[in-house]
Structures are given as C-alpha cells and as structure tokens.
Amino acid sequence: MASSEADSRLNQVLVPALEKIVKNGSWRKHSKLVHQCKSVLDRLTSPEKSSPLSPASPNAQSEPDTSSLPGVLHDGGPIEYSLAESEVILSPIINACSSGNLKIADPALDCVQKLVAHGYLRGEADSSGGAEAKLLSGLIESVCKCHELGDESVELLVIKTLLSAVTSVSLRIHGDCLLQIVRTCYDVYLGSKNVVNQTTAKASLIQILVIVFRRMEADSSTVPVQPIVVAELMEPPEKADADGNMTMFVQGFITKIMQDIDEVLNPGTPQKPGVVVHDGAFETTPTVESTNPADLLDSTDKDMLDAKYWEISMYKTALEGRKGELADGELERDDDLDVQIGNKLRRDAFLVFRALCKLSMKTPPKEALADPQLMRGKIVALELLKILLENAGAIFRTSDRYFFVSFLHYARFSEFRYLFSGLCNCDLFVVSNLCTSVKCEMWNFRL
Numbered sequence: 001m002a003s004s005e006a007d008s009r010l011n012q013v014l015v016p017a018l019e020k021i022v023k024n025g026s027w028r029k030h031s032k033l034v035h036q037c038k039s040v041l042d043r044l045t046s047p048e049k050s051s052p053l054s055p056a057s058p059n060a061q062s063e064p065d066t067s068s069l070p071g072v073l074h075d076g077g078p079i080e081y082s083l084a085e086s087e088v089i090l091s092p093i094i095n096a097c098s099s100g101n102l103k104i105a106d107p108a109l110d111c112v113q114k115l116v117a118h119g120y121l122r123g124e125a126d127s128s129g130g131a132e133a134k135l136l137s138g139l140i141e142s143v144c145k146c147h148e149l150g151d152e153s154v155e156l157l158v159i160k161t162l163l164s165a166v167t168s169v170s171l172r173i174h175g176d177c178l179l180q181i182v183r184t185c186y187d188v189y190l191g192s193k194n195v196v197n198q199t200t201a202k203a204s205l206i207q208i209l210v211i212v213f214r215r216m217e218a219d220s221s222t223v224p225v226q227p228i229v230v231a232e233l234m235e236p237p238e239k240a241d242a243d244g245n246m247t248m249f250v251q252g253f254i255t256k257i258m259q260d261i262d263e264v265l266n267p268g269t270p271q272k273p274g275v276v277v278h279d280g281a282f283e284t285t286p287t288v289e290s291t292n293p294a295d296l297l298d299s300t301d302k303d304m305l306d307a308k309y310w311e312i313s314m315y316k317t318a319l320e321g322r323k324g325e326l327a328d329g330e331l332e333r334d335d336d337l338d339v340q341i342g343n344k345l346r347r348d349a350f351l352v353f354r355a356l357c358k359l360s361m362k363t364p365p366k367e368a369l370a371d372p373q374l375m376r377g378k379i380v381a382l383e384l385l386k387i388l389l390e391n392a393g394a395i396f397r398t399s400d401r402y403f404f405v406s407f408l409h410y411a412r413f414s415e416f417r418y419l420f421s422g423l424c425n426c427d428l429f430v431v432s433n434l435c436t437s438v439k440c441e442m443w444n445f446r447l
Contacts, residue, residue, distance in 0.1 A: 227251075
C-alpha cells in the first residue's frame with residue numbers, strides 16, 4: 001500500500017470513520033463488517049504491511065488481477081491507489097452505508113461525503129462501465145439507501161453527499177447512477193417529515209438539473225456552474241419560512257457545497273474567463289449519433305419532414321404508453337439500453353428530462369386519485385420541468401430528435417386540475433420558443 005506520508009491525508013478521513021463503525025457495530029450482528037474495518041485500519045496505520053491483495057490470496061487466483069490497474073482513490077498527491085487497494089478500502093464503507101443501522105451508516109456516509117468533497121474519489125460512476133465505474137456506482141447506490149433510515153440529520157447528509165458527487169468534476173456521475181441520485185432527492189422531498197429537509201432536497205434537485213443541463217449545453221464536464229438563487233426559484237414561499245431563515249439556510253447549504261468542490265478540485269492553472277475545456281471523454285460517437293439528413297434541406301422541406309416525423313413519433317409513443325405504468329418507487333431505468341446517444345452529457349440530460357416527464361404523468365389507481373402525496377410528486381416534477389424549459393439553452397431548444405418525444409408524451413396527461421397551471425406554463429414555453437414541428441403537434445394536447 002502507499003507510504004505513510006502519501007496516505008496521511010486519506011487517513012484523516014478514513015481512520016476516524018472506520019473506528020466509529022467498529023465502535024458502534026455489534027460483534028454478533030456485524031462481525032464481518034467489523035473484521036473488514038479492522039483489517040483496513042491495520043493496513044492504513046501500518047504502512048509496512050503488504051499489499052491488500054497478495055498473489056497468494058484466494059481472490060487473486062479466482063478473479064482478474066486488479067493490483068496493477070489504476071484505482072478510484074487518490075490522496076491528492078502523486079501517489080495513486082490501485083483498483084484492488086481501492087476496493088479493499090471502500091468495501092467496508094459501502095457495507096456500512098447499506099447496513100440499515102443508523103449508528104453504523106452515519107459515520108460511513110460522512111466519510112463518503114468528505115472523500116468526494118476533498119477530491120479523493122476520481123473516475124466515472126456508471127453501473128454499465130468497467131470495474132472502477134461499477135465500484136463508484138456501488139458506493140453511490142449505498143449512499144442513496146441511507147435515506148431509507150428516516151433520520152433527519154442523515155437525510156441532509158445524503159443530500160449533501162449526492163449534490164457534492166454531481167457537482168464534482170473528478171467524480172463523474174452518468175446514466176442509471178445519475179437517475180438514482182435524482183430519484184433519491186425526489187423521495188426525500190416527498191417522504192421527509194422535516195420542512196427544511198424537504199426544501200433542501202427540492203433546491204438540491206434544481207441545482208443538480210442546472211449542472212446536468214449546463215454541462216450538456218457546453219459539452220464539457222468542467223464548465224463552471226454558479227449556485228442557484230433559492231429565493232427566486234423556490235416559489236411559492238413556504239408558509240413555515242415567514243422570516244426567511246429557512247431560505248437562508250438552504251442557500252447557504254447549496255452555496256457551501258458548490259464552493260467547497262470548486263476550491264478543492266480546481267487548484268490548477270486558472271482558465272481564462274469564458275474559456276471552456278471540451279474534454280474528449282464526452283465526444284459524440286459518430287456511428288451512434290450521426291448527422292440528420294434533414295439538416296441539409298431548406299426550412300420549408302425540413303418543416304414538412306419534421307411534421308411527418310412527429311406524426312410517427314406520437315403514434316409510437318401512444319403505443320408505448322399502453323405497456324404499463326411505472327411501479328411505485330421506480331424510475332424504470334428509462335429503457336436505458338434503447339437510448340442510443342453517444343455523447344454522455346446529452347444522454348444524461350435526456351434521461352433526467354424523460355424521468356421527470358414520467359414522474360409528472362404517473363397515473364394512480366382509481367382509489368388513490370386524490371392522494372396528496374401523489375399530487376405533490378406530480379407538481380414538483382412539473383415545477384422542475386418548468387425551470388428546465390424556462391432556462392433551456394440552444395441545444396435543448398433545437399434537439400427535438402431526442403427531447404420532445406418525451407415532452408409531447410407527458411403533456412397529454414393533464415387529467416388533474418391541480419396540474420393545469422403547470423401544464424399551461426410548459427405549453428406556453430413550447431408555443432413561444434420551440435421548433436415548428438412541435439407547435440404543429442399542439443392539437444394532440446387537447447382534453
């Protein structure tokens with residue numbers, strides 16, 4: 001393992017957390033977890049020990065050798081941990097977050113947040129990626145599970161960790177992992193009994209959406225993103241916030257996370273204002289996202305072709321809508337395999353947008369038509385869509401091929417008067433700003 005000087009920074013985060021897990025764990029119920037923590041502690045505090053996975057280890061014989069592969073843990077200096085070392089160190093943290101025990105999960109969750117905030121976790125978190133991507137995806141998944149504990153302080157820590165992860169430029173969140181983060185913040189907003197936590201979850205959702213779509217528009221994961229102005233976006237004002245203290249708390253919560261990530265993860269050579277780095281990791285795959293032949297036509301021919309395209313799309317969407325509704329507590333992973341968008345930033349934005357559309361149109365059983373919880377879920381999804389539409393950039397406004405099948409699909413479902421205002425706001429944006437082909441299909445929205 002790395003030298004004592006190199007891993008001392010990581011030790012300051014890992015050792016206290018592992019010691020608390022050992023202290024709070026039960027030898028009978030959590031014997032395996034306690035043993036894992038002690039083993040990692042022994043190696044972290046005893047640098048003369050051998051590498052966590054030696055060639056003689058049974059795991060090393062049955063599994064591919066990962067001792068030479070670069071890992072996801074970095075101490076902020078020149079020393080990097082191998083994938084095998086990263087797996088050994090993070091394994092007890094993941095298991096602790098997934099334990100369902102508040103006293104064990106809390107220090108592990110705090111540890112993950114600090115690892116992200118200090119830039120010690122690097123790589124791509126995506127369940128469909130390689131070994132390192134799956135390891136990070138599993139870590140984020142374990143963080144999301146912590147909100148089920150129902151503790152108010154843990155809820156805030158979960159939100160803080162997830163927003164830090166999405167904000168980070170060294171830890172890149174994509175695909176199902178991003179959807180899971182959005183769903184977790186959504187669930188905290190709906191399920192928390194604390195009004196401050198609800199407002200914080202909603203504001204964090206808005207900030208996450210701003211980050212995802214800002215990066216998509218810039219085609220860069222390093223484009224600077226400013227904190228949202230909570231007082232302007234959280235409308236109408238909460239009754240419990242007559243003095244504005246809650247808004248101030250939430251604003252400070254969001255701003256602190258954004259500033260901490262920016263200070264720690266961007267210590268290098270400052271870029272000139274307005275200059276955006278286009279990193280090759282997010283380049284479009286030509287074979288998947290090829291040029292649309294309609295771009296070569298004049299405007300009149302293109303409008304005619306688009307109108308025909310949308311007619312086919314609406315028919316296809318109507319058929320797909322009959323396949324069944326979303327199950328409770330699921331985002332259905334949005335048919336991830338069918339989304340053939342080579343640029344990961346655009347794909348992420350599309351998946352998040354479509355997930356919000358589905359949440360806004362989720363149809364309840366007849367006996368639960370007046371369920372206030374369901375109505376709150378629909379309304380907040382519409383509010384988030386409204387914010388996205390009002391702040392849409394050039395790519396979002398013009399990429400009808402990817403985005404507006406979902407919008408047309410959701411906009412037809414307005415059977416509840418509670419949602420009428422939100423739908424009108426979204427439809428007004430379409431009429432005012434979007435492409436001719438979408439405007440031509442507005443007759444499909446009639447009730």
